[in-house]
Amino acid sequence: MGNKLVTFTDQQLENYQDCTFFTRKEILRVHKRYREVKPDTVPKCMTGNEPVSIRIPLENMEKLSELKENPFRKRICEVFSRDGKGNLSFEDFLDLLSVFSEQAPRDIKVYYAFRIYDFDGDHHIGPEDLDHALRLLTRQELTPEDRQQIIEKVIEEADVDGDGKLSYMEFEHVITRAPDFFSNFHIRM
Structure with missing residues (x-):
């Protein structure tokens, strides 16, 4: 029964499902991937405003295996970042991966x-x-x-x-x- 760590609230997960083309399980996998980029910056639990306020710098995002070979990697990060400079919050990263998913129309x-x-x-x-x-x-x-x-x-x-x-x-x-x-x-x- 125990001490299960809550990464997001149920409401957050529901909202992310409504705004993306991902299931809850995929959203949690995206968070894990996001956290791997800069684990010292991204907490395991993001139940407050952390999904929007914590940003991983562009230079770290460009090194992601999913982006590093793409010649448009910097521009992609700029387009999806709320700051326009390519520094991605979790929600920015989630939007990016959702649009680039096979499920996106x-x-x-x-x-x-x-x-x-x-x-x-x-x-x-x-x-x-x-x-x-x-x-x-x-x-x-x-x-x-x-x-x-x-x-x-x-x-x-x-x-x-x-x-x-x-x-x-x-x-x-x-x-x-x-x-x-x-x-x-x-x-x-």
Whole structure:
């Protein structure tokens, strides 16, 4: 009967289940994984405001095996962090893994993919955003001319309204026609 350690209150677990695509067991597994990143900072019990107030710095999060090989790891952490700098609270981390889970619906994945590619945060994916993405994806192995050629082709193909940048709707249209995108937009724990 004993001294069972309570990681979260029942209400917290219920709220996390309502806001994510995870079961209680998966939420507890996410907490365990989060705690492993910096055990001296993250308590075993998070029944107060710790799930929001305790943050693990970006440099620690980028070392996670689930993220370290992803060229967008810094940007992913920035998008999901409440501080915008990539320092993740447990709830930020839970949201991140939930969106990247196989259970997350396509429209949620498209929304966050758009935010990740919108490096300057202007609600469009412009030539500068595409250039930044290409540099990350190719580890800067393309010449500026090659990148420019690709950027022009992407905009030519996807920019329906002719404004020189991709709106969310234009991005969504392109992404939903690329089945490989969704099969690669996940993180396994």
